[in-house]
Amino acid sequence: MAKVLVFIDNPGDALKKSSLELLTLGRSLGETAVVLNGDLRTDVSDAFAEYGVSAVYQPSAQDLDGYLVAPKAAYLAAAVEAAGAGTVLLDNSPEGKEIAARLGIRLSAGVITDVVAVDADGTAHKSVLAGSYTTAAKVTTPVAVLTVKANNVTPEPAASPSAPEAATVEVPAGSTAAAARITDRQQKTASGRPDLTDARIVVAGGRGLDGDFGPVEQLADALGAAVGASRAATDAGWISHDAQVGQTGKTVSPQLYISAGISGAIQQKAGMQTAKVIVAVNKDAESPVFEIADFGIIGDLFDVLPQATEEIKKRKG
Amino acid sequence: MEETLKIIVLVKHVPDAQFDRHLNGEGHTTDRDESILSELDEYALEAALQLAEARGGSKAGNQVIALSMGPAGAVNAVKKSLQMGATEGFHLTDDALAGSDAAATSLALAAAIRHIGTGAPVDLVLTGMASTDGETSLVPAQLAERLGLPQVTFASSLEVDGERLTARRDADTYSETVEASLPAVVSVTDQINEPRYPNFKGIIAAKRKSITTLSLADIGVDRSQVGRAGSWTTVTSAEERPPRTAGTIITDEGDAGIKLVDFLAAQKLL
Numbered sequence: 165m166a167k168v169l170v171f172i173d174n175p176g177d178a179l180k181k182s183s184l185e186l187l188t189l190g191r192s193l194g195e196t197a198v199v200l201n202g203d204l205r206t207d208v209s210d211a212f213a214e215y216g217v218s219a220v221y222q223p224s225a226q227d228l229d230g231y232l233v234a235p236k237a238a239y240l241a242a243a244v245e246a247a248g249a250g251t252v253l254l255d256n257s258p259e260g261k262e263i264a265a266r267l268g269i270r271l272s273a274g275v276i277t278d279v280v281a282v283d284a285d286g287t288a289h290k291s292v293l294a295g296s297y298t299t300a301a302k303v304t305t306p307v308a309v310l311t312v313k314a315n316n317v318t319p320e321p322a323a324s325p326s327a328p329e330a331a332t333v334e335v336p337a338g339s340t341a342a343a344a345r346i347t348d349r350q351q352k353t354a355s356g357r358p359d360l361t362d363a364r365i366v367v368a369g370g371r372g373l374d375g376d377f378g379p380v381e382q383l384a385d386a387l388g389a390a391v392g393a394s395r396a397a398t399d400a401g402w403i404s405h406d407a408q409v410g411q412t413g414k415t416v417s418p419q420l421y422i423s424a425g426i427s428g429a430i431q432q433k434a435g436m437q438t439a440k441v442i443v444a445v446n447k448d449a450e451s452p453v454f455e456i457a458d459f460g461i462i463g464d465l466f467d468v469l470p471q472a473t474e475e476i477k478k479r480k481g
Numbered sequence: 482m483e484e485t486l487k488i489i490v491l492v493k494h495v496p497d498a499q500f501d502r503h504l505n506g507e508g509h510t511t512d513r514d515e516s517i518l519s520e521l522d523e524y525a526l527e528a529a530l531q532l533a534e535a536r537g538g539s540k541a542g543n544q545v546i547a548l549s550m551g552p553a554g555a556v557n558a559v560k561k562s563l564q565m566g567a568t569e570g571f572h573l574t575d576d577a578l579a580g581s582d583a584a585a586t587s588l589a590l591a592a593a594i595r596h597i598g599t600g601a602p603v604d605l606v607l608t609g610m611a612s613t614d615g616e617t618s619l620v621p622a623q624l625a626e627r628l629g630l631p632q633v634t635f636a637s638s639l640e641v642d643g644e645r646l647t648a649r650r651d652a653d654t655y656s657e658t659v660e661a662s663l664p665a666v667v668s669v670t671d672q673i674n675e676p677r678y679p680n681f682k683g684i685i686a687a688k689r690k691s692i693t694t695l696s697l698a699d700i701g702v703d704r705s706q707v708g709r710a711g712s713w714t715t716v717t718s719a720e721e722r723p724p725r726t727a728g729t730i731i732t733d734e735g736d737a738g739i740k741l742v743d744f745l746a747a748q749k750l751l
Contacts, residue, residue, distance in 0.1 A: 232633065232659060233622065258618065262634060265622035268584055274713030275583065275619055287717065299719045304712070344631045344661035351655050359653065365750070405672055406653050412521065412671050420750045437725060441748055443741060456725040459744045463733025471738025476751065479742065
């Protein structure tokens with residue numbers, strides 16, 4: 165049976181939903197083992213058993229977190245060789261993609277990023293050119309490295325739980341020598357809102373907000389949504405750059421995207437046009453966003469958004 | 482005066498994202514008829530120019546070299562870079578490169594960088610945060626792995642002091658400072674600077690700057706190592722997504738907020 169490795173980096177106290185998705189996808193492709201970096205705590209260990217993981221690999225060295233990606237890629241490459249795996253799954257975060265990139269070179273293995281589904285024969289599906297095309301791609305080397313986007317697989321525990329073996333992988337000597345070292349790290353204050361990239365609902369604001377994100381944030385909180393922004397809004401400094409949706413920001417595919425005061429030029433469209441449902445509110449009837457909106461309101465967002473927020477609160481009681 | 486730097490900036494010519502973009506042919510590759518210098522690469526070039534200028538610029542012996550890989554049109558990305566202030570350009574072009582994936586691209590670029598570094602080694606390789614067409618972001622990391630160099634991606638600030646660089650990186654949940662020794666591969670974000678526009682003087686000066694064309698033979702790469710033959714992935718099918726169509730558009734008559742919520746309820750999105 166084909167062997168699949170899932171790389172999980174510092175899960176902390178509990179596995180993220182995206183990790184459970186990778187374990188579920190892995191199981192559909194073969195016998196799945198985990199390559200872990202960081203502590204293995206009880207709840208995580210229990211989840212591995214529940215998801216039918218055959219083995220959990222841990223690194224011989226503890227200092228991988230002090231460096232950018234290179235030593236993690238070296239560790240993962242050593243694990244792939246030790247396990248004789250044919251497929252490696254990682255999350256689609258910037259770091260996941262970079263580890264995948266370096267792993268690919270180390271193992272002479274093809275890498276496919278932004279994967280949304282994998283067939284039994286290894287064909288990976290993804291969308292390209294800002295969602296305007298969907299493609300199917302295959303890795304032509306013995307080992308395939310795939311980074312998988314969140315929210316495309318429904319997490320499902322195995323039919324019967326497993327008793328994962330524990331194994332240690334020797335991190336190759338010298339793997340930190342040519343790596344950038346992290347000298348300082350500051351946590352940002354958490355917003356309490358869902359992560360923009362994975363959120364089910366996104367409420368985004370643009371130039372039309374004129375510096376006041378209040379109405380967007382209040383609607384987002386009523387819906388349990390993440391807050392996004394156009395480049396105009398982030399460039400103006402009204403909201404952090406992290407919130408930018410678009411070609412030079414994040415690409416999102418939520419169930420619902422509410423666009424407020426954003427004209428919807430191609431730079432913005434590139435980041436959100438794969439959303440399932442798009443709602444747009446804009447004063448300007450000529451805004452391009454109305455060409456792609458499922459429901460459009462020509463009106464003042466400072467009237468429409470607060471009214472909608474109140475109505476949602478009322479209905480949710 | 483600080484030591485001079487030899488910096489290579491990777492520049493890519495990409496289809497203009499302001500227009501519709503298409504995949505063509507057997508290999509499902511990008512149509513590059515309407516191509517421009519990737520906007521994100523301008524930030525890398527600006528970062529290189531600022532590092533060079535802080536050390537006395539080209540007069541003091543600093544080099545900012547624009548390197549582009551691609552068909553004939555890719556030379557336009559190099560020309561634009563020279564107009565902005567790069568000191569010289571290289572254009573790696575060969576029919577066999579067509580259809581290269583990230584692995585094959587990084588192999589060819591690594592060989593070209595070694596070639597350009599013959600005699601006087603390169604201190605820094607700078608790239609944009611992503612290409613605006615392929616969007617895989619794999620090439621900088623793969624290049625670093627192939628060259629055995631530290632990689633610093635998504636730098637929102639970059640300083641070089643002697644043989645060390647310091648950069649700031651901003652993730653969603655944290656900001657960090659990283660250090661690496663030179664030479665290194667660094668990708669920069671669109672937050673790092675405000676790229677300059679080429680001025681008239683720059684446009685005239687660019688005409689006298691040299692652009693060297695490199696073939697695979699020049700950099701010692703065999704045709705079988707690149708292109709679709711040398712790639713480790715293959716695109717088996719590509720389908721254009723049907724364009725979105727407009728739905729219901731209403732004008733606010735004082736109750737549009739309520740109608741919005743009605744719509745969400747009907748779509749089971751509440």
